[in-house]
Amino acid sequence: MKKLTVLLLLIIFIFNSCFDSSNSKPNTTILDSDEYDSKIERVEILKKEIKYFSDFEDAEFELFNVNGFSDSRTVLQGASSWDYKFVIKINPSDVNTWTDGMEKILSSKDDKDWMNDIIEKRKIKWKTTSSPELYNRQGTNVLMIVYRSEGIIYKRVVNL
Numbered sequence: 001m002k003k004l005t006v007l008l009l010l011i012i013f014i015f016n017s018c019f020d021s022s023n024s025k026p027n028t029t030i031l032d033s034d035e036y037d038s039k040i041e042r043v044e045i046l047k048k049e050i051k052y053f054s055d056f057e058d059a060e061f062e063l064f065n066v067n068g069f070s071d072s073r074t075v076l077q078g079a080s081s082w083d084y085k086f087v088i089k090i091n092p093s094d095v096n097t098w099t100d101g102m103e104k105i106l107s108s109k110d111d112k113d114w115m116n117d118i119i120e121k122r123k124i125k126w127k128t129t130s131s132p133e134l135y136n137r138q139g140t141n142v143l144m145i146v147y148r149s150e151g152i153i154y155k156r157v158v159n160l
Contacts, residue, residue: 031063033086034121046086054094058125060118061086084157085114087126092151102135102144115145115154128152 031049036042039058046052046059048070063069066081090098119126128147135144141158 029064029066029068031061031065031069033060033062033118046088050084050086052088053097053100054090056088056090058089059086060122060126062114062118081160082157083160084155085118087115087118087152087154089125090151090153092149095146095148095151095153098144098153099133099135099146102137102142105134105136107134112145114156118154126152 031045033042033046036045042059042061043056046061046063049063049065062085064081064083116123128150130147130149133146133148135146136142141156143156145154147153
């Protein structure tokens with residue numbers, strides 16, 4: 001009888017952790033910058049979810065994480081799968097801090113539609129005139145497209 005009671009309490013605890021109605025944020029697997037009008041809010045949200053190498057003044061993103069995000073994680077994480085797509089505006093003098101340890105590549109077979117998708121709502125803010133530089137991190141699914149003179153960096157990190 002004690003084992004059954006303990007098991008029942010454990011099930012209730014796990015259920016309440018997953019579906020606690022007092023949480024201000026739902027346990028979601030997607031974060032999209034289209035839901036935030038303030039660039040300050042977009043920057044703050046993205047900084048919680050990525051490793052960044054310098055400050056940035058604006059951001060657009062579509063993040064998928066099967067385990068949810070920092071404000072919504074309430075239980076132990078399962079297997080990791082994510083697809084982070086974002087663009088940031090940095091000081092052009094900080095570009096090298098972002099490309100350090102990455103390999104410059106000549107071309108990419110990667111579909112660039114994701115770049116247009118994440119800026120669609122505010123594309124006027126992300127105009128570029130310089131030629132893009134492409135980088136990847138060897139042995140990973142990390143792609144970065146850098147517009148050096150504008151200080152605009154598109155980055156995609158995939159682990160599926």
